[in-house]
Amino acid sequence: MPNEPSVWILLIVLAALVTGLALWLGRGFIIRKDEKGFSIEAKEKPAKPSGPGHISVGNKAEFQNVKAGDIGVIKSEDQGTEIESGKNIDVLKEGKITNAELGDIFVIKRQGKKPESKS
Numbered sequence: 001m002p003n004e005p006s007v008w009i010l011l012i013v014l015a016a017l018v019t020g021l022a023l024w025l026g027r028g029f030i031i032r033k034d035e036k037g038f039s040i041e042a043k044e045k046p047a048k049p050s051g052p053g054h055i056s057v058g059n060k061a062e063f064q065n066v067k068a069g070d071i072g073v074i075k076s077e078d079q080g081t082e083i084e085s086g087k088n089i090d091v092l093k094e095g096k097i098t099n100a101e102l103g104d105i106f107v108i109k110r111q112g113k114k115p116e117s118k119s
Helices: 005-024
Strands: 029-034 037-042 054-057 062-064 071-076 088-091 096-098 105-110
Touching (some): 005 037, 054 071
Parallel strands (some): 054 088, 062 096, 071 105
C-alpha cells in the first residue's frame, strides 16, 4: 500500500471519475475485488431492443472448428433484390469465429445472370 497521500488522492479522483461517467452514461458500474485489489468498471451498454425494422443474423454466435456454408440475410437469384431503407441489420454481431471454414458472410448476395436491359 502506498504511503504517499498524493497517490491516494489520485486513486480516489480516478474512482470518482469512472463512477461519475458510468452513472452519467446510464450504465451503472461494477466494483470487483481480486488478488491485486479493487477494480471499478462501467457495465456494458445494453443492446438496443429489436423492432420491426431490425434484422439480426448470428448474434453472439460462436464458430469453432466447423465447416459451414454461407451466413447472411438475403440470398437471391434476382439481381434487383433490395432491402427497405431504414432497416437495422446485424450479421454476426459480437460473434466469434475460430479455426473455421465458412462460406460468404453477407447482407445481400445476388447470384445468377444480370437482367438484360431493354433499350
